[in-house]
Amino acid sequence: MERTLPYAMIMFAVLATSAVHATEDVATKIKRQSQEFSDASASGDTKTLARYLDDHVIFINEGGDIATKKDITTPGPGAPKGVTNQLVQTDFNIEVHGKVAVTSFTDNATVHVGDQTMTPRFRSTEVWLDEGDAWRMISSQTVALSDDPPATSLTAGELDQYAGTYQAAPDFTVTITRQGSQLLSATNGAKPTTLLAEVRDVLFTPGQPRARRVFERDSHGKVTGFSSRREGHGVEFKKVS
Template structure:
């Protein structure tokens, strides 16, 4: 009886810690499974993909395509020789809500084709459900993180060709100016932002890799306007001065 109070305190302390430890164990388990799923996606390991996917999973890939479990685990052609894909997760965050776990992370991809190496990053969120015998993915959505393309230098004569005012409609105009060896763009008199050339007549604003300005010329080679493109769609601007 003399140990009743210390024993009771010990039991209560253990009960208080147990849920935190259980949640921590679940978080580690989901993190491991999520990385294994990324590994399986990169290598084409359909057995692992099938094991971790719920039969009714709602899956949207980085291209915006909707895929079912059968779409994901369907065997494809063998990868070409000298081609590899490696995905490493970073910035992993998880929130556990009872039997549901919601994650957020970045997949850092390294793609090798022979001696060439390219790197691509993808941001994902996944939802995992405790189905009794295992935690399985019931939802996933991924977006590709865009990087600025390499830029090329333009000659003074080439830079001057883009200078002017362009209008899409009354009340919406863009003015391109030149300052030394750089171009700047301002919409409706706003603060000018840099404008770089990816290729001749293909310009972009740093930090806005999803957009391009595709310039058009007449039969004499004079610029007549540009198409402001964002993921294949956009507005036409005509040069007014």
């Protein structure tokens, strides 16, 4: 006797398959639109930006500024002559929840200024809404990904000037020592980490590009302390030994 699936089960399987295909179609569409939005941002194509933005979009750029659709789509002066920018998305992820799609990705920029090239990176999340006639962006937030700056070499005598113990509070001290051509920093006796010089009197820890130590000197050129800065905010350390 031949066995057949009940009609209801057949219809459920068809509907489930259709839903998967619809989700895949939406994911492909949103990925394309998102890259086109990045392309338009790089080139200043305000018509494409306007087409993909909801009128009430909440948009936070990499500098933390909140922009309206009008702010984004108003033509600006454009890039100076000899400056080009390209944005290529990687690490693209998308979750579709009915009429809402949430994405995350990395925008990899290639900026040419004459014969110089910069490659900054930005990580974004976007929220897209199916508004019936089109999918439009209703929210976006971007953060700039920091990279270590180029390091400069200092002489042994210059490195020795930073060696010592610095204090921000009675129980918060940093000790800097020199080992060969390298500076090491230890906070409250913890395991030392490497310090490199971005320029004279501005040091950083590799892998922590958001932070800087800006050293201060007296009128005789002697190091008296440093400011440990992150995003423009600093904690002052005075040299105690």
